[in-house]
Amino acid sequence: MATDKYQYQEDLTAIRSMMERSSRFISLSGLSGVAAGLIALIGGLWALYLLQKEGRNYLTGSAMPYSTAFLWQLLIIALVILILAITAAAYFTMRKSRRSGLKIWTAATRQLLLNLFVPLSIGGICCLGLLYQGQMQLLAPATLIFYGLALINASKYTFQEIYYLGILEACLGLISCFLIGYGLIFWIIGFGGLHIIYGILMQRKYR
């Protein structure tokens, strides 16, 4: 009987792991979160420094005539952060996937990316609209909210923890809607701090 019991236990374990492996993307590395968070933190602090140097208190509710050159500078910083963060996240996740001998490009991966990038793209275009209308003060809340929603949407195809990360990001975005002057601070907490904390927790849990 004992061997039977062992056999059933093995069966159940095999079933569970096969269901996980075939439907969820489980190579997402905690280090990806830490790396992306650190890059966002450094980038955000840099932007804060530039704004201080320019003599502006970031995003008080009033209309602010930024010089076009300065605006471009900020946009380029944002773009560089985005590219570096995605590259770093992809690197650590691919490394983890290789080490554990899992396929990286599976149906689960495609589902994850699709469900992440559809809401994210909508949010991105919305932010370009805000920028076009000169609503700079709404950029930080909007990016946080859309990013949070994208994570909530994509969490079905990866770790459950991503869902809670999404909720937290969206909540930060909502709070910053009402505290307009502190947008960049919220942005640094959301994209920097939360990612780093999340990454460390995940790294400890799933190592």
Added chain:
Amino acid sequence: MINIQSLNKEFESRVRLGIMSILMVRDWVEFRELKELLEITDGNLASHANALEKNSYIEVKKEFIGKKPRTTYKVTTLGKKAFTDHLAQLEKLMRQS
């Protein structure tokens, strides 16, 4: 007393359990992907898939993409029920013993 007879004989093989587990959580899965996920040979997968199809637990679709044949599988309602029952039995046996 444990009633081993209550376990579905069709699911005795680990490969069949594997095929069913994957199809339970996914729609239409290709032969090639099943093979890679289960890490088994073509022949092994084909024979177990055939057995499951014979029991109407899974549905098979064969088609040509250009000149390449492609086989995809999907679990049937009957198969879903049989597998869920099997899992419930396994869990019951685990609790008893």
